[in-house]
Amino acid sequence: MTLQPLLLVLALVLAGCATAPTPPAGPDLARWTPQQFRAPVASHAGRALERQKALDALARAQQPEASASEIVSALTALQLQQLAPQEQPLLLRRLFDADFARLPAADQHRRLVLAHGLAPQAVAEELAPQLARIATPREFAAAASVLLQADAGAAKRIRPLLAARLASSTDPDANDPRLQALHERLLGPPPLAPPLADWFAKDWMPGHPVVYSLQRRDRRQPGLALVRGADGRFVREPDGRLFAVRQLALAASNLPGTISLGNTPQGLFSVVGRDVAASNPWIGPTPFLWTQVPVEARVGEFFHGAQPEAPWTRAHYREALPPRWRTHAPVYEAWLAGRAGRSEMLAHGMTQDTAWAEGRSWAPLAPSAGCLVTAEHWAEDGSGRHSDQLRLLQAFSRGGATRGYLVVIELDDAPRPVQLADTAAALREVGEDLDWQALTQGLDYRVPAVGTHALRLDLHERRLRLRLSPEAEKGLPIDARPAALAAWAAFNVSFFDRAFRARGLTVSEGQTWAEPLAPQDSPLMACDRAQRCALQLQPPYALPADTWTAVAGTPWLLRAGSPRTETDDQSCANFCARLHPRTALGLSADRRFLYLLQIEGRREDRPGATLARTAALLQQLGAHEGLNLDGGGSSSLLLQGQSRMQRPANEPGQRRLANVMVVEGR
Template sequence: MILRRPLLVLLTLALAACAPLRPPSAEKRYSAAELLALKPADLSWPAASTDGERALRERALAGIRTRLALPPGPERDAALPALFDAVAQYNAEIDAARPLLLEALPTLGSRDPDMQRALLTAAHTLYPAESAPLLWPLLPQLTASKPFGIAAYTLLRADPGAAPRLAALLPQQFPAWADDPRLTALMQRLQPIAAPQPPLAELLAAPLRPGYPVIVSLQRPGRQQMGLALVRAADGRFVRDAAGRLFASPQLALARSGLPGTLTNGNTPQGLFTIVGAGTATNPNIGPTPYLHSKLPIEATPAEFEHVDATGAADWSEALYESYLPESWRGWAPFKEAWLAGRAGRDELLVHGTTINPAYYAGSAYFPGTPQQGCMISNEDWDPASGRLLASRQLALAQAYAAAGARADLAGYLIVVELPGDGPVTPAEAQALVLAAGR
């Protein structure tokens, strides 16, 4: 299937984020057979060509410059969220935009929570060190947990030694913090558990719910390096190629903001998701390659999560989430980040491809990854002349998953788990874990 959109539409949507995804009623959904029949040459995206990408970038840079030139006042204030989103995506005009953020931060106490969230996210993403002195006096004015959390993580990014001070302040400002999933996650960060990570081999071997395929996304703590996605078939065996090599496809689970997974536009949370099918996105940064539709707890009903009829389905609880996990992992808090993220309202964190030019992030530790807003992203190669898809790690992953499940509805599960270490996750590390899981 060839999906074409007029370039003008793509330009208009150029700054759209990974979430929310709001597909039109005519969105294409894929059965396993349809997904397996696709070839890269079937897909094209005009804005991924050299000319199309240049037009998008020039339009975005012109928008940045226009917003930077606005005089102080309500119009400029309203333009700040889009300004900093574009600055972060294109790695452009970072120095020129800095004064506008530092000028706005002290005023955030009187702003609505959405404006607070947007500008505090910019502080965390782009200017943590410069913002930190302005955030300490602002913290008592942040009465919603989401802006408070973003400010606290920014202070931690600027100075990890700030943890004790923040741990003392949090319960004073939010006495019922334990009932808020964002603040629960923040307190876990401020007072980390001493327990070691349970054996990864036990998680990789866990049946979850027998008879369903599983994608296992191995990621580094901090998400600043490329991870690897593996596929476990419905029969429990990990997918290999004809030569016996383990299928292990590079995948990035880093958001541009670098915020934790319980916060809007933060990294992909660690934990268990369900997969409920595949479809095409309306977001121009994702492009036409089918995404796998992964859902968090709460976002998916218990019946949808378990792929059963709704009749007699239980209500969501932490115990229900834990019931999918091997016993050794049920009490380990970091792997419940997905549970907390679902409670916090995060949704539409998809497994998808990308049309963003990796050159924007040249020199980064995660290059050639292209972070967006918290989804799991696989790189794709687009023909510079036509915008036709040449090669896609996303399509390869989706097809490996579809073939491994032998289910027309593509139902299954996704595990996102952090693997201690430095540098990109390597196939050798993945192979060792799979061998241990087999034993």
């Protein structure tokens, strides 16, 4: 076997995330699926071949006559495949002899990259006395980082050597950016970061989508990627949950972000497009986000034409940051990285087999050559099975966007992956809630549990109107009602008989329905024209004189803040204590908020709920009083004309209804 395939792998890894771009082809991005992509290197046969190449390279490198390039190639392949960890320190030591400082800078750098990521302790003793003789700033900074990684006490020996190389100038850009970053590292722990919400604010980079890559300082802990759309609102999943995917900003070397092949630097990137990799198999075939740092992208390109072309200055970068972040030194790492010549740090997928990574903090992700990596899983034949990368790209590109920004922010040094809860306070500060999704001002949507849907309507919001369909429309399914399809939200309400007569006292826009069923045995909600609503949960039931809207149901779910119990359900066991799809509404204690709850049912994976369970969920939403409405096959919910309820298995089509309640704009 020749060295050519292995040297190709080495060249690709040492080139960072470099690619030979080719335009994506095929259907619209929103319709792409992981199954459309194929990665031969990720197939069972492809992985076996790469593993064998690495073992063959190891065998050659272990020979006494092996050259330095053969050892470097072997270590690169072993690192990629995570093989033979016990052999790696032995091979590394052969690359660090007394003549290391005399090597060409490129050769030094390749060896330092491997040492930092594999076994810095193995080379520290030979490297330390040569640090002063390393001439180039990049290699000096990398060597210093290797020594610090091996022993934090090395800082005492590094400081005077660094001071001799730094210029005596007040200009922060007078020094080599890698030396400047090393100086800041040696100053001690970074300062407390300003509020994260400043980055999330709608008035920061308005009109452009933004990817927020939230990381720990210890990049071995996976981060989290969120997306804010061009409209200033964070992207949500179809079920209302905030869109978020795991993202790793860890390089295999774990070197600082200003050094080539180091971690993804913290700070602001420009997204200048998307593309697919033609020459780097480890990125995979899924499109990547083409991200660039300052200097790598020209000023006009970086800011998407918002600023004229001019030589880059620190002021360009500074003014693009939220005001309170402009004095926070760590966030200038992307600026320093650009000045240092770093490039092609993309946001891409992965093809590595991470079965070996079980138990690692960053599993099932894989370190890269300095890019941002999201998880992808491949079948044995190399076809795609799941791609967070594709999901991220689709979230960023909603509305047809191809350009925008990406921000890498280190939150803290907590020894755990970044969680959505770490962002909750900042998101709420800008009007985003982890639980409730704003459909429009005054109307929120939430998925409190699998197979459940909830709405929260602010009855004080004068731009929204709660309206019950007229009696003349009875008998139509929800998706055959033009008003329901055009509304922000629409849902079923009243029980009814075969003639579609509604149960209980019912009023649509001041008009009382004729021939109500069981009016004296049906709790109700009545609202006046100003949307002041109240529930009547005990007889006698009567309509106030100013009633504009009224609906009834049975039985009560919450009374004075107390939910019905399983014991209460026994009084109507067949209906109340069995699992069925449910629809319920409630009011907050101050009657400002109306809550709607719907629960899917009569499906193998979603059997439904008892009324006691329905009451408990309604209370958790914030309701103080609550009423059960028609459920079963009648339960239906449209949001902006789209159905959100999975139908019962025995009734796939929408049922004809007596009426529906709509939430519409005035």
